[in-house]
Amino acid sequence: MDRIRDLASRKAAVIFTKSSCFMSYSIETLFHELGASPAIHELDREANGREMESALQRLGCKPSVPAVFIGGNFVGSAKDVISLHVDGSLKQMLIDAKAIWF
Template sequence: MDRIRDLASKKAAVIFSKTSCCMCHSIKSLFYELGASPAIHELDQDPNGREMEWALRGLGCNPSVPAVFIGGKFVGSAKDVISLHVDGSLKQMLMDAKAIWF
């Protein structure tokens, strides 16, 4: 859990992902389209990925990826991020965290 918190706080936007996950790809694409350059941590390519996946499940991520953090705070999974995007608050969250500028 400490590694998750440490990695999540190092950049304004952080996505824990797996290379084979289509929803992860969609969320990463959304962030890029909004102008953000999130830190991406591919759990299936990290030697500690399995432990980090269990820690993310402990935070309530089910499925465990994608898990999105903005401004060091856990935002949620794909459905949470898409909901925030649809209601217009995702962009503001990214601006408040200084992940994008307008």
């Protein structure tokens, strides 16, 4: 869990993914379209990716990826991010965290 929190706090927007996950790709694309450049950590390419995946599940991320952090805070998985985008609050969260500027 410490590794997750450390990585999540290093950049305004952080997404934990797996290279073969289409929902992870979709969330990455959404962030890029909003003007953010999130840090991407592919768990299947991390040396301790399985442990990190277990930590994300304990945090409440089911499925484990994509797991999104904004401003160091856990936002949720794809359905949570999409809900925030639909209601218009995702963009403001990214602005508040200084992941995008307007």
